[in-house]
Amino acid sequence: xIVVTGATGQIGSKxxxxxxxxxxxxxxxxxxxxxxxxxxxxxVDVVVGSHTDADVVDKAFAGADTVxxxxxxxxxxxxxxxxxxxxxxxxxxxxRHGVERIVLISALGRGTQLHAGHVSASIAMDDLLRSTGAHxxxxxxxxxxxxxxxxxxxxxxxGVISFPxxxxxxxxxxxxxxxxxxxxxxxxxxxxxxxxxxxxxGPKDITFEEMxxxxxxxxGTPIRFEPGDPEQFFKDLMGYGxxxxxxxxxxxxxxxxxxxxxxxxxxxxxxxxxTTFRSWAEAVLKPAVEAARQAAS
Numbered sequence: 001x002i003v004v005t006g007a008t009g010q011i012g013s014k015x016x017x018x019x020x021x022x023x024x025x026x027x028x029x030x031x032x033x034x035x036x037x038x039x040x041x042x043x044v045d046v047v048v049g050s051h052t053d054a055d056v057v058d059k060a061f062a063g064a065d066t067v068x069x070x071x072x073x074x075x076x077x078x079x080x081x082x083x084x085x086x087x088x089x090x091x092x093x094x095x096r097h098g099v100e101r102i103v104l105i106s107a108l109g110r111g112t113q114l115h116a117g118h119v120s121a122s123i124a125m126d127d128l129l130r131s132t133g134a135h136x137x138x139x140x141x142x143x144x145x146x147x148x149x150x151x152x153x154x155x156x157x158x159g160v161i162s163f164p165x166x167x168x169x170x171x172x173x174x175x176x177x178x179x180x181x182x183x184x185x186x187x188x189x190x191x192x193x194x195x196x197x198x199x200x201x202g203p204k205d206i207t208f209e210e211m212x213x214x215x216x217x218x219x220g221t222p223i224r225f226e227p228g229d230p231e232q233f234f235k236d237l238m239g240y241g242x243x244x245x246x247x248x249x250x251x252x253x254x255x256x257x258x259x260x261x262x263x264x265x266x267x268x269x270x271x272x273x274x275t276t277f278r279s280w281a282e283a284v285l286k287p288a289v290e291a292a293r294q295a296a297s
Contacts, residue, residue: 001025002187003060005051006070008035010146011105014180015068015187016040022188029060054089061093066187069104071125073118075242080249083121084128094132102129103186105179106138109261110197116256117249126197136195137186141179142172142202142262145280148211149288156292159221161212164228164251165258170205172262175280178202178273199271205263206277218281219289230254 002019006012007028016036019026020043027045030036036046049056051071061067069090071083079085094102106126107119114120126138154160182200186192208225215223230251237247265271 001027001045001064001066003064003067004028005068006072007040008032009070009072010144011176011179011183012068012070014177015183016044018180018184019187020044024188027060027064029056051090052086054092057090057093058096061090061097061099064097064099065190066101066103067094067099068183068187069102069129071105071122073246075237075240075246077246078243079245080117080121081124083118083125087125087128091128091132094129094134099132099134101135101137101186101190101192102132103137103183104129104139105183106140106197108140108142108199108265109256110140112256112261112264114256114259114261115252116261117252119253119256119261121249130195135193137192138195138197139179139182139200140197140265141174141200143174143257144179145173145175145202145275145277146284148285152285152288152292155215155219155223155289156296159223160226161208161215161223162226162228163208164230164233164254165208167209167212167225167227168207169258169260170207170210170263171257172201172205172267173211173277174200174202174273175275175284178275182273199265199268200273201265201267201271203272203274203276205267211277214278215281215285218278218286 002024004012004016007016007030029047029051033046047060051057071087074082107122109116109119110123130136151161179200212223212225234247234251237250
């Protein structure tokens, strides 16, 4: 039995979609089952609730061999280390039910000695799950290409992408589909042992300025990158409902990434994924932009 958390999110939904193509027993934890595709609801065992709830994970992990673990940020949390505290019930249930393997979404940056907000807390969560003694594969990821989908309104209205980071620093941005592919290969392999971190990088490092140039070509309209002011981003996050601690943690993360947090891991053929930024933009971002333009017209 494979348990999937975050099954309606941008990574978990892709993991579930790929698992449904296989002959494996799958169980999901979701707050809102109606968000699952009809095929999934018909094929998987659904446990309703939050995977931060002790009763929910106790029920979900009973009889499970492998868990796909993804903890999303809680904007309302009092501390960024809520990644860890919210995962304690799962760690207890993993030990209690003897779950053998955990594939989890983590972040690049272990060993860099940089405080990086969300990244640092994610690595601490990774350590908590390793402490259970289960076999672990932590998928250490940089920023997601899909994060640009949040900027579709700015792209449509202003022709701008913006982030509180320099435009000329290259990062190994990765698509969530490629992350899901790596996760599913591990979830379906019941032979690996030990505890390891697995880097999951995009096919090549790319700057925000290069992204803007590619988007200009793909979208057929000029797109430029404007570096955002960190303090303004902090204020914006507070306005969107983030606590001060979570907003500060986000700025700490972007500051650490600007100092090379995502670039310490040497690139290899094994940790480089296939989806280029251009192919992702053509397949994912362009349709989203076109839909937004139609809705606005």
